Amino acid sequence: VFFLLPASLCFDVYYYTRSWIIFKLNSAPEHHEIRVKDVQRQVREWNINSEAVPMCTARPGWQSISFREAAYKKAFHKIQINMVDILEIDTDEMTVRCEPLVTMGQLTHTLTELGWTIPVVPEMDDLTIGGLVMGTGIETSSHKMGLFQHICVAYELVVADGSVLMCSETENRDLFYSVPWSYGTLGFLTAVKIKIIPAQRFVRVEYKPCYSLDDIVKTFTQETTKVEGNQFVEGVMYSLHSGVVMTANMCTAAHPGQVIL
Ligand SMILES: Cc1cc2nc3c(=O)[nH]c(=O)nc-3n(C[C@H](O)[C@H](O)[C@H](O)COP(=O)(O)OP(=O)(O)OC[C@H]3O[C@@H](n4cnc5c(N)ncnc54)[C@H](O)[C@@H]3O)c2cc1C
16 A cells, blocks of 8 residues: 555656657657667567577566466567557547557547547556457447457557568458457557547436346347447446446536536
8 A cells, every 4th residue: 555556656647747748749650660660679689599489578467457477478588569659649530549558548538638539448547559459358338339459440560570560451451350369479569540439528327227137138138239329338237136237328418416527
């Protein structure tokens, strides 16, 4: 409590301030190229010196939002990918381009200030774009918008020979569809282009209490398969026989007395 919480707060303040300054100065794209070249250099050096040992990202297990210890990393050749910046927001194309260590908190704070969001927002602030692409990501809008990879339109990777590959629906299509769930086995992710949508100021939530397992399954199925509305659907079980299904939609105004900020 006395060390971890203050240390974590200081780290968050440093991290968000740094991203904000870099974004405002619009200097990140220039640094991105340099950072990609640095990843390429490390991979090429691995090819010359230590190919017998597999590569992995140098990110330590304690930084990952996972219960797994990632002990395998100890014996692997570590590649530093310190890429933490939002590179470009294109409101005409309705996309945002990010580096892999951009977190959900960082991205949503930046986008919502500008009136935008991404269609699937995995709920923990510290989840990273890289982890959500290479593993997978899901959230309460996924019944309509799909998994995290379904809102991604292009990836940039450094592959095992040190070259940079871009992939999308129209370029290196097979690679584009193989990247999600690949857990870093196809290359190091260095940038991702993601769809954005307009964000409204409020979300109106409705709670539907359920008092049996059949009831909650029926309600959840009905609400997730509705064609109109229900941008977000979530369910919580309190016991085997009681739970609640929550449905929600973005809205521009809220009624006084019904707002939880
Ligand atoms: C309490 C809790 C709540 C959670 N809530 C949600 C949720 O709401 N929605 C959801 O979708 N998930 C949730 N998760 C699961 C979470 O999505 C996964 O644990 C995710 O993989 C963690 O992301 P990370 O950013 O820490 O990535 P990591 O665990 O660091 O990475 C995941 C994988 O991607 C690879 N990888 C990462 N970056 C790169 C890169 N640049 N190049 C190549 N490979 C790379 C890693 O090697 C690893 O194999 C939750 C997990 C926990 C513990």
